[in-house]
Amino acid sequence: MISKLDLYKVFCIVGKSKSFSKAAKELYMTQPAVSQAIRQLERQLDTRLFNRTPKGVSFTNEGSLLFEYVHSAIHLIDAGEEKMLEFKNLTTGELKIGVGDTVSKYFLLPYLEVFCNKYPNIKLRIINGTTDELISILKLGEVDIVFCNFPIHDSALELRPFFEIQDIFVYGEKFKKLLSKPVSIKELLKLPLIFLEQKSNSRKYVEDYLLSKGLKISPEFELGSHDLLLEFAKINLGISCVTREFSKEYLSKGLVYEAKLTEDIPKRDIGVCFLKSVPLSPASTKFVELIEHQQLLL
Known part of the structure; x- marks a missing residue:
């Protein structure tokens, strides 16, 4: 059974062409099928929409009024479909990313540069925060994806690790002699410590x-x-207590030194997370794929 939307599309084409036969050719339908569609619409509305003459058809007053609304509505639908195609092809759209300052600076920036060069019409919106804060706004729909430090224990989230990192301890010249040899973490903790805030x-x-x-x-x-x-x-x-991969410049320049431990802290990951219940947008999908591809090349 033909849908009401299809009936209105037939109505519009008949109204524009002022002919059932011309409308049939444009719609790749038979003329009887076009006539049947118009009769069905007229029955549903209980209103005659066209005046039929041997030379063709013309709108009744009611049909002319209806055409203005239907034509506008179908035009909006077509525009919406075109916009969806643009989103799919990434010629327009927005990508909302949640990320912490450190992960953004030391991990994400190169990928953002590549993505922006490849898809210049995608608007980027970056929101900073702690991992807990970013997960909260992800669940509220304020961002599409979140890049953060793992581990994260949340069954509502899809997690994809990208980059392995190592937590280490670093010190300055004052402690160089004291830490010249490997030490246990227990011994290290007797010294004055500097950590990130507890919410990190x-x-x-x-x-x-x-x-x-x-x-x-x-x-x-x-x-x-x-x-x-x-x-x-x-x-x-x-x-x-810092991340080795994010401290390379300081370490290579001798601004700080890495404490050699008798037992390393287990490595962890940086990755992306998003809601399992919400499909990724085309822009989000492409960005995640871009990072996965670049990681394979490393």
């Missing part, structure tokens, strides 16, 4: 690992950024 997922991971070993920490400083951890260690304010 990175801090939670390291602290949970230490607690599993029966070790508690009492930092001298709790800071809000990874860069500050490095700066505080550089000026000898304590031993900072």
